Amino acid sequence: MLGGMALMKSRARGMAAGIESELSVAVDVMFPMSVLTRTAEVFGKRFPLTPLRLYVEALGGVAKNVLQQQSQIGILCNLPISISGLMTERLLAVEMVNVAAPSHPLAMKNAPLGECEVAQHVQLVLTDRTELTDGQEFSVHSRRNWRLADLGAKHAFLLAGLGWGGMPLEMVQNDLDAGRLRELQLQDIPARVQISMSAAYRQDAPPGPAGRWFIEQLKNFAVESQGVQELKEYA
Template sequence: MLDSLSLDQLRVFVAIADHGSFSAAARRLYRAQSAVSNAVLNLESVLGVKLFDRSGWRPQLTEHGQALLVDARAILARADQLKARALGLTQGLEAELSVVVDVMFPTAQLVDLATRFQQTFPGVLLRLCVEVLGSVPERVLSGEYDLGIQGSLPDIAPELSSHVLPEITLVPVVAPDHPLAVQRKITIDTLREHTQIVLTDHSGRTRGRTFSVFSDLRILTADLGSKRAMLLAKLGWGFMPRSFVEDDLSSARLSELDLAERQPRSRKMPLIAIYRTDAPLGPAGKWVLDMLLAAEKKPTSRHS
């Protein structure tokens, strides 16, 4: 009997529940009230349960009706998603978009981007990955990911198209009871005497190279969360994205170091959107790139 279940019957069922009456649902669906009533009767027959109590002035969902309404909404949502994906595929829309982002990319911005993407492209699977340094371009160059947001590594491979995004503000921080926290105009020679927590990766692109590293005493990690934990534990000092430690600074869990001098690279970090030149972005990928560039008043392409 369930083979005779139709999406139209489910839409009528949901419309009655949402609008409170058979007549209101009929007006909403541009149908005759008799057609709406027949659709519900047929659905109840197929399911073998009574969905509405019709004894009162307005139909009321039965206990079974309330339970099955959740399933009906889910089925209709999946059906709409299927139709949207099929339509998108016929128009060249990607079935899946994969994006790899540098660990320095603000988490709140990533969540907002994913939320808006889901609302705009409900039928496209979004696959995200967080990497550090040379691992971001490696993932894009290998074809594993369509779009990358590169940050820690300043070099752009010639095979990649790139667009400069807004910079990330970096701040040197340390636990408030670390010896460096009370010093003023800290010199590079002084920094060398204390352990620095440094981000690293396993890609060959950064072998033998360091970025904003001043100390000979180092703890290496590839994860921003573990770096923060080690800073809080007084294991050393390090540069962090200000957005990532804003709450720690305001609550005095971390302190900003007073450095005597800072190189431009240690103050700001440019973020760069990258993708393979021989694999142009589709509609969903272009939308993501446009959203990333929208934060910049005058977006600049470094390679076209």
């Protein structure tokens, strides 16, 4: 009982100082987990009495989560759509690669793949569960496509040879190194595409001290992560 009372008093002092009683963050599935976990680790040490609540969403799901005030902060892809009411701050660029299992017919060809060629095979596409991107397609090159709302499921389908598709490089780097997946080269399409990612929050509800600290730490670790990646590519 004494411990519980002490915790309540400590939280009350934090709230009196303007610190959020809880920090909720919606995160796009494409965001590097290495950056997020490092930020969460130091956040727990800096704000031990502020619970952290994370929601993982895809495409428009992050923006919708923040707009509906389910989360104070969103970490989202900069989609080519207009979303009013949000302020954004750039964090980093996520490198995307097209991959398939070694047993897949496209992975067995060394030459760059033409559009007609890839259109003959199932493309695994991440789908949006919200209405924000209705009628829009992002990097869809095949009329034959299977749509999945979960990036982990898409990863598993790729490893099983059920199709080809784009994935964040960080998520499949070990698979590429181990030969479980192979990178595909498509004609007239850059081999690796970068997707810009930003922190977002409602214009009428900017983050408090804990939220602002969380965003700044994301930026710091994002810079370190990008620097390490550049060093690896140079080596």
